[in-house]
Amino acid sequence: MAAANLLSEDQFLCSICLDVFTDPVRTPCGHNVCKNCIDKHWKMNFPMPCPMCKAVFYGRPQLRVNTFISEMVAQFRHKAQQKAGSGSGSGSGSSEQQVAKPADVPCDVCTGTKLKALKSCLVCLTSYCETHLEPHLTLSGLKRHQLIHPVENLEDRMCTKHDKPLELFCKTDQMCVCLMCSVLDHKTHEFVPLKEEYEGKKAALGKTEAEIQQMIRKRRLKIQEIKHSVKISKDDADREKAEGVQVFTALKESVDRGLNELMKEIEEKQKTTEKQAEVFIRDLEQEISVLTKRSTEVEQLSRSEDHLHLLQHFPSLKAAPPTKDWTEVRVRLPSHRGTVVRTVAQLEKTLGKETKKLFEDELKRVQQYAVDVTLDPDTAHPGLILSDDGKEVNDGDVEKNLPDTPERFSSLCVLGKQSFSSARFYYEVQVKGKTAWTLGVSRESINKKGDITLSPEDGYWTIWLRNGNEYEANTDYLDCLSLKSRPEKVGVFVDYEEGLVSFYDVDTAALMYSFTGCSFTERLYPFFSPGLNRGGKNSVPLVVSPVNQTE
Incomplete structure (x- = not known):
């Protein structure tokens, strides 16, 4: 038809969907719209207005498809497709379109077999296959529409209150809004374009992704560590x-x-x-x-x-x-x-x-876990004398004027500076020449004031020497130790995970005593008490000694 050449592109666009007519019908007031579009429009509005001139109808008019306009639209579509095909080069042909699979977004315009959508239009709220997308690529009125990769539920991109596209982000309420929202419901709020907020959120997601990847790497390293521990075990x-x-x-x-x-x-x-x-x-x-x-x-x-x-x-x-x-x-x-x-x-x-x-082989093994222990002056009783290097301690008979802090013992005791909450550790203490001493480990939350009970229940795992020849383990009751010789150097070994505290006579490689089945949930500190001076009878200090591997 020659008349088709006299009409502009905009005359073939529906005033509701702004797309080329599909089954065009004429309203009683003389305006052409898509049959499906006017049906939806009138379902949502009563009385039923014309989308163009706002004429109101209180009864649903009988609408028939305008065959003349339909033929004009068909010729226009055909001409537009030919024009698009010739502009793409003589050697290139349109690739065969794919039928939409369950995981694909289908074309909303296709009838019968639905083809896979190539783009979705945020203005029309419709997804199009390659064929039905042509008008958006050729008609000047549709070229202005925003096309995106095909997505489902396009209705979710419309403001439910104003039926307008969600184009802005309200930073005050942290939500997407339309232009009408910005001048009505959110007029005093701070807004940014969706793209700007998108970039910010995308950067935040990138940071989150980096943090998650770092967490994954740490956990994979932890898995390797655990596997290595199992192998060692x-x-x-x-x-x-x-x-x-x-x-x-x-x-x-x-x-x-x-x-x-x-x-x-x-x-x-x-x-x-x-x-x-x-x-x-x-x-x-x-x-x-x-x-x-x-x-x-x-x-x-x-x-x-x-x-x-x-x-x-x-x-x-x-x-x-x-x-x-x-x-x-x-x-x-x-x-x-x-x-x-x-x-x-x-x-x-x-x-x-x-x-x-x-026992010699066992002592060699535990000595591999030797740690450097120094005495902590902040925990030492005022009557104790500590060497400058923090390796020796003895009773000085006279109490110094020191602040009574929560960390300081009110009895003749001192802790090591180092603490342990996992794995194994071992240290040795010289006790030669002493008539009384106490050695072992204690948990972090022990009571340091008043009367102290040296028992596992109270957080102490220790043995002691009393009266020059009485060796005992401080369990819930005193457990006498039967030793073949007087130890001159005592080794203390702790296996945190195993719940084991063992004491060795280093010179004879004999096991003196073991606390087994312990349940450690806190940090452990080396524990020392040199005993009272007794007028010089017990003046020899306890000495934290370097560990020399037994031959």
């Missing part, structure tokens, strides 16, 4: 099992060897006794045989009535044949007393060697 467990098998195999062999030697000794003694008894019995039986023969001869002679015969043989038979005097003869019974004791003593000696070697 498994290696320790395998080594302990191997050493345990080796030690107990040696102990079992010693026990078996001792038992075999015991059985052999007892059996040999018994065989000797049995051989001696056999000799005695054989000699006795021989004598019995001789005596039985003589008894028979004597009996026969005594029955003889031949006077001459009896008198002739009497001299040779009147006395018993010569025999051995068995009165004092005894079987020498072997003494088995002490055999078992001697064997067990030898076994104990062997076990002692194995046990000593085991």
